[in-house]
Amino acid sequence: MNVSLSRFLVLLILLLVWCGALSGQAFRRDYNPPGSYCLDLVETTGGGFLLVGGISTDSSLFLQRTDAGGNVLWTAHQQLNGARAIAACAASGGGFAVLCENYLDNGALRNLLLRIDSAGAMLWQTVLDNPSLPNGFRDVVATSDGGFALAGDGRSFVPVADSYIRLLRLDGSGTTLWSREIGYANTGKELAAGVLEMPNGDLVVAGERRGNAPVVDESDFFLARTDAQGNLLWEQVYP
Numbered sequence: 001m002n003v004s005l006s007r008f009l010v011l012l013i014l015l016l017v018w019c020g021a022l023s024g025q026a027f028r029r030d031y032n033p034p035g036s037y038c039l040d041l042v043e044t045t046g047g048g049f050l051l052v053g054g055i056s057t058d059s060s061l062f063l064q065r066t067d068a069g070g071n072v073l074w075t076a077h078q079q080l081n082g083a084r085a086i087a088a089c090a091a092s093g094g095g096f097a098v099l100c101e102n103y104l105d106n107g108a109l110r111n112l113l114l115r116i117d118s119a120g121a122m123l124w125q126t127v128l129d130n131p132s133l134p135n136g137f138r139d140v141v142a143t144s145d146g147g148f149a150l151a152g153d154g155r156s157f158v159p160v161a162d163s164y165i166r167l168l169r170l171d172g173s174g175t176t177l178w179s180r181e182i183g184y185a186n187t188g189k190e191l192a193a194g195v196l197e198m199p200n201g202d203l204v205v206a207g208e209r210r211g212n213a214p215v216v217d218e219s220d221f222f223l224a225r226t227d228a229q230g231n232l233l234w235e236q237v238y239p
Helices: 003-022
Strands: 036-043 049-055 060-066 072-075 084-090 096-105 108-116 122-127 137-142 148-156 162-170 176-182 189-197 203-210 219-226 232-238
Touching (some): 036 060, 060 084, 084 137, 096 137, 108 148, 137 189, 148 203, 162 219, 176 219
Parallel strands (some): 036 084, 162 189
Antiparallel strands (some): 036 049, 049 084, 060 072, 084 096, 096 108, 108 122, 148 162, 148 189, 162 176, 189 203, 203 219, 219 232
16 A cells, blocks of 8 residues: 555544544533533433533522533523522433422421423422431432432431431332431441442442541541342441
8 A cells, every 4th residue: 555545544534533523512502591500410312411500699490401412402490499409310200300409498408309391390399308407418319110219418416426328218209208327327427429229229329438536537438238128238438
């Protein structure tokens, strides 16, 4: 093969790669309103996205869906007593579930779970039950039975101040099925970061474990697994 033909083939390959990259719909978008921010996003059917977060200028909820190119399909921003969205998931029956924090309810800040359809219309909303830390949930995942599992933090003060992971299970209408506490009692502080469902229905919760004084700034990776009813199968701490 001569040098000219080799160079031609190399240039042709580079051109094809470049054209393929252009067809991948890379984009950058800025969205209104000013002061809005995104704290989680979900990939939707068709390659688009659901973005959830808040709007700092008026403490309202930010909900927006785009197509695969980032173009806005709809927005459903709304005032919900100061609530902002911190996590979301696609619901097994279509639409989405959106976890919110800072919802002002009878003078207390609480978590709120919203169920919206694929067009952003509200189907239901429920204030989540977490008596020791009403604003402590951090993540939500859809479960194979049509419901939802949530993970967050709880607090205890007897015999010493401590924290643990709270795991909550809801049915498809937002009714609580059960609530569980996970963590090493009185030996540190467990803080939840995320939850997922395994193929067999078990739940896995990830987070961190912080030591008691005087090493409260030290933390390790924490992982726990329960069955579908919230019964603990195992928990581990990894340095």
